[in-house]
Amino acid sequence: MMTMRFSRFSSRNWTTFRGQPLTEISGALGDLGTFLPILIALAVNDSISLPATLVFSGLYNIFTGWFFGIPLPVQPMKAIAAVAIARDFDGDQIAAAGIFAGVVIFVFTATGALRWFANAVPIPVVKGIQVGAGLSLVISAGAKLKGKMGWIEPRWADNYLWVIAALVGLLVTNIYRRVPYGLILFLLGLVFAFVSLATSGHGDLPHFSIWIPRAVQPTTDDWKVGIIQAGIGQIPLTTLNSIIAVVHLAGDLLPDVRTPSITSIGFSVAMMNLVGTCVGCMPVCHGSGGLAAQYRFGARSGASIIFLGAVKLIVGIFLGNTLLDLLYSFPTAFLAVMVIAAGLELASVGESLNTTRAWDLGNNDRSSSLPTLGLAEVKLTDEERKRRWTVMIVTVGLLVAFKNAGIGFVAGMLCHWTFGLPSLIERIRSRWSEGRIRLASGRGQD
Numbered sequence: 515m516m517t518m519r520f521s522r523f524s525s526r527n528w529t530t531f532r533g534q535p536l537t538e539i540s541g542a543l544g545d546l547g548t549f550l551p552i553l554i555a556l557a558v559n560d561s562i563s564l565p566a567t568l569v570f571s572g573l574y575n576i577f578t579g580w581f582f583g584i585p586l587p588v589q590p591m592k593a594i595a596a597v598a599i600a601r602d603f604d605g606d607q608i609a610a611a612g613i614f615a616g617v618v619i620f621v622f623t624a625t626g627a628l629r630w631f632a633n634a635v636p637i638p639v640v641k642g643i644q645v646g647a648g649l650s651l652v653i654s655a656g657a658k659l660k661g662k663m664g665w666i667e668p669r670w671a672d673n674y675l676w677v678i679a680a681l682v683g684l685l686v687t688n689i690y691r692r693v694p695y696g697l698i699l700f701l702l703g704l705v706f707a708f709v710s711l712a713t714s715g716h717g718d719l720p721h722f723s724i725w726i727p728r729a730v731q732p733t734t735d736d737w738k739v740g741i742i743q744a745g746i747g748q749i750p751l752t753t754l755n756s757i758i759a760v761v762h763l764a765g766d767l768l769p770d771v772r773t774p775s776i777t778s779i780g781f782s783v784a785m786m787n788l789v790g791t792c793v794g795c796m797p798v799c800h801g802s803g804g805l806a807a808q809y810r811f812g813a814r815s816g817a818s819i820i821f822l823g824a825v826k827l828i829v830g831i832f833l834g835n836t837l838l839d840l841l842y843s844f845p846t847a848f849l850a851v852m853v854i855a856a857g858l859e860l861a862s863v864g865e866s867l868n869t870t871r872a873w874d875l876g877n878n879d880r881s882s883s884l885p886t887l888g889l890a891e892v893k894l895t896d897e898e899r900k901r902r903w904t905v906m907i908v909t910v911g912l913l914v915a916f917k918n919a920g921i922g923f924v925a926g927m928l929c930h931w932t933f934g935l936p937s938l939i940e941r942i943r944s945r946w947s948e949g950r951i952r953l954a955s956g957r958g959q960d
Contacts, residue, residue: 541813575823587804642909
C-alpha cells in the first residue's frame with residue numbers, strides 16, 4: 515500500500531511539473547520572503563552554517579515533496595531564530611535548542627499526545643491561528659519596509675518605487691494566476707543583487723567552494739541556554755502552526771490530494787531537527803505560512819519543492835558561504851511583497867469557517883487525521899455562527915496583539931469553553947435534579 519501511495523504521488527508530481535513547469539518553479543520560490551532574511555541574519559551572526567542549512571533543507575525539500583506529494587515548505591523555526599538573533603547565539607547553542615525541540619516533538623508524536631491534542635482543538639481556534647499568523651506576516655513585512663525604505667533609498671534597486679511596482683504586479687497576477695510571478699520576482703531580484711554587488715565593491719560574488727561538514731559540540735551550558743531561552747518557547751508554535759495548522763491548510767488548499775496525517779508531519783519535523791542541526795543546519799519545521807506562500811505563487815505538487823531542494827543541495831555543496839554577500843544584496847522590497855502575498859493567502863482561509871469546507875462541518879473523519887472535504891452539510895444557527903466567529907476573532911486578536919501563537923491559542927480555547935459553560939451548568943443541574951428525585955423516590959418507598 516505504501517508503494518502504491520508513493521507511486522501515485524510520484525506520478526502526480528511528474529504530471530503536474532511537466533504540465534506547468536514555470537508555475538511550479540514559481541511556487542517553489544514563494545517562501546523565500548521568509549526563508550532568506552532569517553537565513554542571512556543567522557549566517558551573518560555565525561549562529562548556523564549557511565552551506566549545511568542549504569544542503570539539509572534541500573534534502574528535506576526533496577524528501578517531503580516525494581513522501582507527501584504536496585508543496586510542504588521547510589521553514590526556519592521562528593521562535594528559536596528570533597531569540598538566537600537577539601541574543602547572539604553561537605552554533606552550539608542554537609543546535610541545542612533545535613535538537614531539544616526535535617526530541618520533544620518526537621516524544622509527543624510517538625506517544626499519541628500530539629494526535630490527541632490536534633483532535634481536541636476546535637476548528638475556530640485553528641482558523642484563528644492561521645488568520646493571525648497571516649496577518650502577523652503582513653504586519654512584519656510592513657514594519658520592515660517602513661523601517662528600511664525611502665522613495666529612492668537605500669539604493670536604486672531597493673526602494674518604495676519597487677515595492678509599488680511589485681504590489682501592482684501581485685494584484686495583476688491575482689487575476690492571471692498562471693503567470694509565474696514568484697519566478698519573475700526572484701530572477702529580477704537576483705539580477706539586481708548581482709549588479710549591486712558587482713558595482714558597489716562591497717562583498718564578493720559567489721565562487722566555487724566545496725562544503726566540508728563540521729559537527730557541533732554543545733557543552734552543558736550550551737544545552738541550558740539553548741533549551742531554556744529558545745527551545746521551550748518553540749514547542750507551542752511548532753505544535754500549533756507547523757503541524758496542526760499546516761495539516762488543516764493542506765486540506766483547505768489541496769482537497770483533491772491525500773492530506774498528510776498529524777503523526778507523519780510530527781515525525782517529519784522531529785527528524786529534521788534531530789539530523790541536520792548536528793552539523794550546523796538551522797532548526798526547521800513545516801509552516802502554514804510557507805505552504806500558503808508556495809500555493810499562492812503557483813505550487814500544486816511536491817515537484818515544486820523537489821526542484822527547490824535540488825537547487826539548494828547543489829549550491830550548498832559547491833558554493834556554500836560564498837553566497838552570503840549575494841543573498842544579503844537581494845532587494846528587501848521584493849522579499850517583503852512575497853511575505854505580504856503569503857500572509858494574505860494564509861489569512862484568507864478564515865473565510866471558510868462557517869461553510870462546509872470547514873473540517874467539522876463537512877463529511878470529514880477527524881479521528882483519522884486524514885481529512886477529505888465532504889459534501890454533507892451541517893446547518894448552523896445564527897447564534898452558532900456568531901460564536902464560532904467570535905472564537906476565531908479572539909484567537910486572532912490576542913495572537914496579533916502579543917505576537918505569540920501560544921497566547922492566541924489559550925485565549926481562543928478560553929473563549930470556546932466559556933460559550934460551553936451554560937450547557938455544562940444545565941447538565942449539572944439536570945443530573946442534580948435527577949439525583950434528588952431518585953433520592954426522594956427511594957425514601958417514599960421506604
